Amino acid sequence: MNLTPYREALALPGVRSLMLVTLLARVPKTMTVIALTMYVVLELEHGYAAAGLAGAAMTIGVAVGAPLLGRLVDRRGLRPVLALTTVAEAAFWLTAPLMPYPVLLGGALLGGLLCLPVFGVARQSVAALVPAEKRRPAYALDSMAVELSFMVGPILAVLLATSVSPKATLLVVSGGVVLAGLALFWLNPPTRADHEPLDAARPVSRREWLTPRMLGLLAISAATTLVLGGTDVAVVAVLRAAEQVEWTGLVLAVWAAFSLVGAFVYGMVSRSVSPLLIVTMLGLCTIPVGFGGTQWWSLGLALLPAGMLCAPALASTANAVSQLVPASVRGEAMGLQNSAITVGLALGAPLAGAVIDASAPAWGFAATGTIGALIGLAFLAAELRHRRRKIAAPTTPAPTSVTAAPADR
Known part of the structure; x- marks a missing residue:
């Protein structure tokens, strides 16, 4: 096996720490949908349709919010976005056990809209840290990290919900989001390489x-x-x-x-x-x-x-x-x-x-x-x-x- 592409990618400054931090930060993010489903079904004693509706509300929020947050990162930098989303999402998961179901639907939508952008930040930072000709193995590593987090997160959410309580699972997710946001804030991975232009003089139109x-x-x-x-x-x-x-x-x-x-x-x-x-x-x-x-x-x-x-x-x-x-x-x-x-x-x-x-x-x-x-x-x-x-x-x-x-x- 030719491991040279991986060695070269991991030898680049900042890549190893990015892979490790984003791997751990993704785990609480992969717990969210299962944690919400288990809470609605087991704690609120609603059906799976109601749980699916809550999950759909969060999914819609994530789909709408991801490009908006990405645009905000482009214009204002990473740390302000991390601070905003960490506080907002952690607040939702912390207060979710206090919400009646109709309020929970609205909270899930807002929680998804201001979701901590771990996945997008990881991909954006790989492009900033790794030259174009070496990105394939770097993105392969990133995809492997995604797989590992999805192997751990949902199982952990089910285990906590069934062996402790669904409410406790929501609190664990809230704490995990805070830790993930703090870790990314501390790491502050670059979103643009030093040699890449800012394009400040002429903003790039979407048509381009x-x-x-x-x-x-x-x-x-x-x-x-x-x-x-x-x-x-x-x-x-x-x-x-x-x-x-x-x-x-x-x-x-x-x-x-x-x-x-x-x-x-x-x-x-x-x-x-x-x-x-x-x-x-x-x-x-x-x-x-x-x-x-x-x-x-x-x-x-x-x-x-x-x-x-x-x-x-x-x-x-x-x-x-x-x-x-x-x-x-x-x-x-x-x-x-x-x-x-x-x-x-x-x-x-x-x-x-x-x-x-x-x-x-x-x-x-x-x-x-x-x-x-x-x-x-x-x-x-x-x-x-x-x-x-x-x-x-x-x-x-x-x-x-x-x-x-x-x-x-």
């Missing part, structure tokens, strides 16, 4: 960077998490139908382990792979998962190809976005990508659930996988048309492509 190519990257980011959200639900449904629901945690852990391995391999390859191709293959490999068998071990094995592509899909799109937009608007661009990721997750689970209710569990994988593959194929076809036009008329100014940045083709 929110191009068809950027919109394409946002679309495939959403397609990626739509497939992942649908897979989560479909795994539970398949195992429940097979009366093996007790193996759900292990199967999901195996799926996450495959994703970790995929990210590790992605960071070592010598040639960049288009995120369009990775997302298309993710969708295609997800379609047949539910037809691979009804035993927990066969389902785990069927998840291998798609699992190996999960983290690389997210890493490659983040890398492409980082190289596509000017440094002065990178926070807003990363915020938009985070919104796309959030929207994809929010759509994937109910879509798979609706298909499963109308047919069978295996079709949950097929439905979300097909949508992801079709979105990827649509943009791949557009890329092929763009390249043909360039070959046919090399002296004609090329129209804007909808695909990845040049370093990821």
Whole structure:
């Protein structure tokens, strides 16, 4: 195994501390939805529909707030945003146990709107600390950190809610957010490299960077998490139908382990792979998962190809976005990508659930996988048309492509 790309990336000043701090800071963030769900169901004794509505309110807040907070980071710097979001989000989780359900819905929306932007800050800081030619292994490491945090956070939230109390879980989340915000405030990672221009004399218009190519990257980011959200639900449904629901945690852990391995391999390859191709293959490999068998071990094995592509899909799109937009608007661009990721997750689970209710569990994988593959194929076809036009008329100014940045083709 060629570990040189990882050694070179981690040897850069500030990268190791960024990876460690953001890994730990993400854990309380990955506890939030489960903690809120368990509180509404177990403590308030409402149904799962009410819990889903609370989670949806928070998701909407996150999707709307991420680009706004990113734009604020671009204009005012990181620390003011960290101070604002740490105080606001911690206050929500601290006071949530005192709120009646209708007030909790509004609080969840505001809590999501002013959510501590750990994920966006991590991606933005990687772009500031790592030269473009070395970002692929750095973003692979970042994706592996995301996987690890999602392996720990939800399990910890369930354990606390069932063994201590749902209220205590909300308080733990509040304390975790405070610690995460303080750690990031202390680290204060750069959001723009020293050599990158401030563009203070002429603010960059959205028309200059929110191009068809950027919109394409946002679309495939959403397609990626739509497939992942649908897979989560479909795994539970398949195992429940097979009366093996007790193996759900292990199967999901195996799926996450495959994703970790995929990210590790992605960071070592010598040639960049288009995120369009990775997302298309993710969708295609997800379609047949539910037809691979009804035993927990066969389902785990069927998840291998798609699992190996999960983290690389997210890493490659983040890398492409980082190289596509000017440094002065990178926070807003990363915020938009985070919104796309959030929207994809929010759509994937109910879509798979609706298909499963109308047919069978295996079709949950097929439905979300097909949508992801079709979105990827649509943009791949557009890329092929763009390249043909360039070959046919090399002296004609090329129209804007909808695909990845040049370093990821």
